Each structure stands twice: as structure tokens, then as C-alpha cells.
Amino acid sequence: MSNAPSAAPRFAPPRFPFTGWPVQVTDARLGYLWHVAPNFFLNQTQIRHADANAANALHDWIDRLLAARRDEIAGAGGLVILHDWRSLEGYERDARRVFQARMRARPAGYLKTGYTIVPSTPLFRMAIEAAGLAAVLGSGGRVELGTDPEPILRRLRIAPPSAGMAFPG
Numbered sequence: 001m002s003n004a005p006s007a008a009p010r011f012a013p014p015r016f017p018f019t020g021w022p023v024q025v026t027d028a029r030l031g032y033l034w035h036v037a038p039n040f041f042l043n044q045t046q047i048r049h050a051d052a053n054a055a056n057a058l059h060d061w062i063d064r065l066l067a068a069r070r071d072e073i074a075g076a077g078g079l080v081i082l083h084d085w086r087s088l089e090g091y092e093r094d095a096r097r098v099f100q101a102r103m104r105a106r107p108a109g110y111l112k113t114g115y116t117i118v119p120s121t122p123l124f125r126m127a128i129e130a131a132g133l134a135a136v137l138g139s140g141g142r143v144e145l146g147t148d149p150e151p152i153l154r155r156l157r158i159a160p161p162s163a164g165m166a167f168p169g
Helices: 052-068 070-075 093-104 122-139 150-156
Strands: 025-027 031-036 040-045 079-084 111-117 142-146
Touching: 025 052, 040 052, 052 070, 052 079, 052 093, 079 150
Parallel strands: 040 079, 079 111, 111 142
Antiparallel strands: 025 031, 031 040
């Protein structure tokens, strides 16, 4: 894991609305990740199918941010996460198991709100909704599903991080 773009695989540039955002992290197991102060964590997958390795990668970055900015995030009422998963066509059962276990392992209150942007296919949305319910029960936070991240960025007034700003930790 590094803050520098990974050499492989070669991902396309971030998709709208993250087009033009300075890249903080490219993780070959997942895609792009950003931190915007004080408490926003954003990611945009570039993979089509999530496995346990991708789920662990995502949660490793979240844990890294929580450790580096614990006081700042707590002062803002918890982490606000926006998952842009529009590239996903599906995920393995182990990915869901890892995802939920990693969320349950954190102390209650770390998550203020989670937004998950998914393709509009009904079965995929239903599976993500079920995982979201487990997340809410385990974290105490609120989870919302959507199909477009841009209105959420506007509503929360999340602007791109400054160029050269490294991901914390």
C-alpha cells in the first residue's frame, strides 16, 4: 500500500464526479481512495468483482485513516464514507463476510454516515442493502444507497482535496 499510484493494474482515470480530482491513493486491489478533512473517506472501485482481498484492502485504508485522524474524526461525529461502487458487477460471499467482520471489529460510533453508490441492477442493490443493514446494526451509523455520487458530494459540500495532499497515515 502506498500513496503513489500503483504500476499494475492500469486503471482508467477516476470517473465522474471524481474526474480531475488529484489522486491520493491507487490500490491495485480496489481502485481510487481519498481523504478530505475533517472526516470524509471516499473510494471509487475500478474492479468488476470484489473478493476478500478487495474487502480487506478497503478496510485497511479505513483503519489507517481512523488511526491517523482519530481525534479529528471523533470531533466531527464520526467518519462519513462514500463508496462509489458503480464498477462492481458482483462480489464473492467471502468479500461480504470480511466486510461485515471488519466493520463489527471497530468501536461503535466510528461511522457517522455511509453512502454506497451501486449499479441500478435490482439483485445487486438488494444484496448491498442487506450488507448495509448489518453495517448499521454494527456501527451505529446511518447507511444510504444511491446510483449517483454527485448529489451527495454537493449536499455535503465535499470538494476535492488539495493537489499534493497525501492520504493520512
